[in-house]
Amino acid sequence: MSRARYGLRVLRPGLLTTVQDLGRTDWRHLGVAHAGALDGDAARLGNRLVGNRADAAVLEVTLHGPTLQLDVPMRIALTGATVAARFDGEPVPGGRPVLLPAGTLELGAVRGGARAWLAIAGGIDVPEVLGSRSTDLRGGFGGLDGRALRTGDRLALGDAPPCDTTRLQSVRWWIDPGHDEDPRAPIRYLPSTHAWSAPLARRAWKVSASSNRQGLRLQGDALPTPKADGISEPVAPGTIQLPPDGQPIILLADAQTVGGYPRLGHVIAADLPRLAQCIPGQTLHFAAVDATAAYRLACAARARVARIGVMIDARVPAV
Amino acid sequence: MNRSFVCDIEALADDAWLLRFGDQLDPQLNARVHAIARRLGGEHKPHWLRGLVPAFASLGVFFDPAADPAHIHEELLALLAMDETPVVDASAQAARTVEIPVVYGGEFGPDLESAAAELQMSPQQLITRHSSGVYTVAMIGFAPGFPYLAGLDPALALPRLATPRARVAAGSVAIGGAQTGIYPRESPGGWRLLGRTPKVLFDPARATPSLLLPGDRVRFVAIEADRFADAAP
Numbered sequence: 001m002s003r004a005r006y007g008l009r010v011l012r013p014g015l016l017t018t019v020q021d022l023g024r025t026d027w028r029h030l031g032v033a034h035a036g037a038l039d040g041d042a043a044r045l046g047n048r049l050v051g052n053r054a055d056a057a058v059l060e061v062t063l064h065g066p067t068l069q070l071d072v073p074m075r076i077a078l079t080g081a082t083v084a085a086r087f088d089g090e091p092v093p094g095g096r097p098v099l100l101p102a103g104t105l106e107l108g109a110v111r112g113g114a115r116a117w118l119a120i121a122g123g124i125d126v127p128e129v130l131g132s133r134s135t136d137l138r139g140g141f142g143g144l145d146g147r148a149l150r151t152g153d154r155l156a157l158g159d160a161p162p163c164d165t166t167r168l169q170s171v172r173w174w175i176d177p178g179h180d181e182d183p184r185a186p187i188r189y190l191p192s193t194h195a196w197s198a199p200l201a202r203r204a205w206k207v208s209a210s211s212n213r214q215g216l217r218l219q220g221d222a223l224p225t226p227k228a229d230g231i232s233e234p235v236a237p238g239t240i241q242l243p244p245d246g247q248p249i250i251l252l253a254d255a256q257t258v259g260g261y262p263r264l265g266h267v268i269a270a271d272l273p274r275l276a277q278c279i280p281g282q283t284l285h286f287a288a289v290d291a292t293a294a295y296r297l298a299c300a301a302r303a304r305v306a307r308i309g310v311m312i313d314a315r316v317p318a319v
Numbered sequence: 320m321n322r323s324f325v326c327d328i329e330a331l332a333d334d335a336w337l338l339r340f341g342d343q344l345d346p347q348l349n350a351r352v353h354a355i356a357r358r359l360g361g362e363h364k365p366h367w368l369r370g371l372v373p374a375f376a377s378l379g380v381f382f383d384p385a386a387d388p389a390h391i392h393e394e395l396l397a398l399l400a401m402d403e404t405p406v407v408d409a410s411a412q413a414a415r416t417v418e419i420p421v422v423y424g425g426e427f428g429p430d431l432e433s434a435a436a437e438l439q440m441s442p443q444q445l446i447t448r449h450s451s452g453v454y455t456v457a458m459i460g461f462a463p464g465f466p467y468l469a470g471l472d473p474a475l476a477l478p479r480l481a482t483p484r485a486r487v488a489a490g491s492v493a494i495g496g497a498q499t500g501i502y503p504r505e506s507p508g509g510w511r512l513l514g515r516t517p518k519v520l521f522d523p524a525r526a527t528p529s530l531l532l533p534g535d536r537v538r539f540v541a542i543e544a545d546r547f548a549d550a551a552p
Contacts (some may be wrong), residue, residue, distance in 0.1 A: 028370040028381065029356070030521070030529040031459040129523045139463045140504065141523045190330055230342055232460060232467075234372035234379025236332035256371050257379075258460030269384065271335035293332060295388060298333050302385070 007072055007120070007157040010149050014066035014107065018135040018213075019124050019143035019155075020117075021057045027130050028257045033149045034237060035134040035142065036253050038115055038213065038276035040080040041305045045175060046119030048075035048312045049097045049160070056123030057133035059149075061116045063279070065107025066149060073101045075121040080173075081113025081277055087168050095174035097316060113277030122160030125312075137213065138254060173315060175308050178273075186287035187274065189240060190264040190294050196223045196242060199266050201286040205248070209280035213254040215241075216275055218284065222246030235259040238266040238275075244248040250275060270297040326399050327330040328392060334369070334384040335472070336395060341376040344497065348376040349457050349469060353534035359398070367391060374458045375467070414455075416536040421450070421492050423514035423522045423541055430511040432476055434494065448472050449513060450539040454499065456531050464503035464521025464529040468537055471499045483509030490516045492539065501531075514541075517550045 010017075023036020037043035037060055044054045059066070065083055078085060078094035085092035086240065088103045094116070110116050126133050126143055135143025144153060191197035200223065208217040223246040235241070239251045241261040250267055251259075252275060267275060268289060278284065289297070330338040341348045354357040356373040356459045359365070359380065370378030382391045423446045428475070433444040433534035454468035461467075476497045484507060487493075491502045493510035502508055520530050531537065542550055 025369050025381070027463075027528070028372045028379070029360075029459065031461065031463045031465055031532055032528075033463075130528065136463075139521075139523070190333075192329065229343055231375045233339070233374050233377045233460070234331060234335075234337060236335050236379065236381070238332050256461060258374050258458060265331050266330065293387065294333055298384070 006072065006154050007074060007122075008155040009069040009071065010066055010151055010153040010155070011069050011104065012067040013149040013151055013153070014061055015064040016062040017066045017125055018060050018137070019057050019133055020060045020135060021133045021151075022055045022144075023134050023253060024130050024132040024136075029233075031257050032130060033138065033214075033254050033256065035132065035213075037117060037134075037135045038253050039080060039117070039273035041177060041273055041301070042117050042276075043119070044178060044305065045308060045312070046077045046079040046117045047123070048309050049079070049095075049175070049316070050075045050119045050121040051316065052090070052119060052121060052123050056119070056158070057126060057143075058120070059118040059124065061110060061118060063105055063110050063114055065116065065118075066287070067104060067106045070100055070102050070105055073099065073165050074157070075099050075163050076105070076161065077119045078107075078116055079119070079177075080110075080116035082111045083116045083271050084108035084111065090120065090168050092168065093170050093174065095176055096171050099163055099169040100167070101150040101166050113248040114279045120157060121163065122158035125156040125158040136254070138256075171315070175312065177304065179310055181218070181274070183274075183277075184285075186296070187267055188190055188271050188287050188289045188297070189265045189267045190291060191288045192263050194242070194262050194264050196262075197264045198288065199223060200240065200248065201288050205284045205286075207278045207280050207282045207284060208247075211278070211280065213252055215252055215255065216250040216278055218248045218250070223248065230260065230262065231262040232258045235263070236266065238269070238272055240264040240266060252276070268294040268297055270301040321351075328395060331379055332381075332389070333388070334386075334471060335379055335381045336388070336392060337377055337379055338395065338399075339377040344375055344457070344469060346455065346469060352376060352378050355399075355535065360381065360458075365394065372460075374460070375469075414534055414536050415532075416453075416538060417531060418538050418540050419516050419518060420491070420542045420546070421514040421516050421539045422544045422547050423449075423492075425544060425548070427513050427544065428492070428514035430493075431513050434511045434513060437477065438475060445475065445513070446541055448475055449494075449499070449515075450541050452499075452539075454537040454539075456533050456535045457498075459529065459531070459533055462503055462506060464531070466500055466501045466520075466531045466535075466537070468501075471497055473497065475499075477511045479509040480511065483507050484512075487512065488515060490518065490520065492516060514539075515547075517547050
């Protein structure tokens with residue numbers, strides 16, 4: 001039994017704030033994108049910090065966050081890049097559970113990356129559409145009417161244990177899943193058999209401002225233009241496409257399911273969360289890896305998230 | 320007659336393989352894709368399967384991200400090696416035929432007149448030839464529920480607009496190159512708009528959200544403009 005309670009009002013929507021969970025599977029044959037948080041691990045760990053199921057819906061914040069009116073006290077956690085968050089003027093720390101009374105939560109600029117995730121105990125309670133609460137911006141469904149948040153929107157929350165705080169309370173510990181990563185390290189990809197797959201790694205690329213959740217558009221010394229487009233073939237988040245202008249596009253979570261541009265390979269799963277943090281103008285390098293390395297790195301990334309999860313579970317009851 | 324098919328398997332993502340049967344718009348290759356998709360996703364669906372994307376001549380096979388890709392690769396090879404299904408017959412049996420009512424021309428098909436002129440036929444001839452074809456949903460993509468229909472009379476092939484329209488109405492029936500298709504919702508688009516159907520191509524609230532499924536047969540039925548509202552679902 002779950003009775004939704006209205007808990008949040010959007011005072012300012014931020015640049016692009018959407019409801020996301022871990023995305024849709026099983027509908028790709030009908031042209032439905034995967035969608036979901038651009039960094040599923042960050043959403044998963046945020047939910048763990050507030051005691052939610054891994055697939056509860058969170059808010060994904062892009063570059064500049066929203067200002068939210070909290071009608072009731074709630075337990076929240078911020079993950080992903082650092083957000084200049086304040087609650088009624090007081091700084092709100094990230095990477096840990098925080099208890100907030102009713103009041104105004106202002107998520108300001110995102111620093112050291114492009115995106116952050118706000119998990120709230122109970123999860124954002126929007127209806128499931130095709131098995132997910134994720135917003136499909138291109139399809140126009142899921143999340144809140146298939147669109148980004150707007151001023152005046154109200155969001156319901158699912159059931160959660162009571163949280164009767166009268167002041168901001170947080171713990172001294174925090175998680176930082178990316179602390180051992182070098183943000184300038186090359187993006188690792190598995191090359192395809194295409195002739196221009198290897199040259200991708202020999203050039204520097206800049207992230208274009210026209211990037212979005214569908215794809216990260218790159219700019220640089222153009223790769224040779226392919227002679228003729230092939231017929232459309234399946235694509236996936238991580239697929240590196242080469243359009244006729246020679247400027248590669250890396251598909252992200254909102255990617256269409258098929259595409260006609262040549263495929264240069266795909267970014268390995270372990271590095272997809274790093275693509276979510278790319279900001280316009282940033283320089284990217286690529287490094288080719290083989291399938292064995294990709295599998296090993298994916299297993300290592302999963303193990304790291306599992307270890308952090310166990311650590312959170314050991315500490316959270318002490319909040 | 321059953322042709323022998325060659326299949327390449329390439330990595331599409333850490334959690335997906337791409338089975339490629341060819342690189343042409345070939346009805347036999349496409350029937351092969353749909354037959355394999357039906358077998359893989361049917362009754363004996365493997366526990367690791369997380370989605371299929373049948374395209375013109377290739378099939379995306381998504382699997383549980385926690386599974387070992389090498390292991391799935393071996394299972395797919397075994398499946399393909401055992402496959403001796405007479406493909407064309409099998410898919411013809413399994414396919415449904417869906418009728419799509421269309422109001423051709425006027426405000427519903429703003430490109431009908433110019434398209435007919437370009438093809439050197441009358442608008443009525445274009446309507447007759449477009450609605451007498453039997454098409455196959457070669458794949459669904461671009462947007463949820465957008466069917467790429469194979470089987471267009473080659474004499475009706477039309478280049479895309481030099482400048483795509485910013486807004487194409489939902490339900491628009493169009494020709495792009497050697498294909499015909501239907502826009503599920505209002506979106507930008509560069510195909511030539513011949514008419515519009517009142518049918519809702521994609522509704523996530525329906526038990527089967529997509530009106531058309533990969534591999535379906537499609538027939539267009541011309542209706543009068545005053546029946547547009549009646550023919551809605």
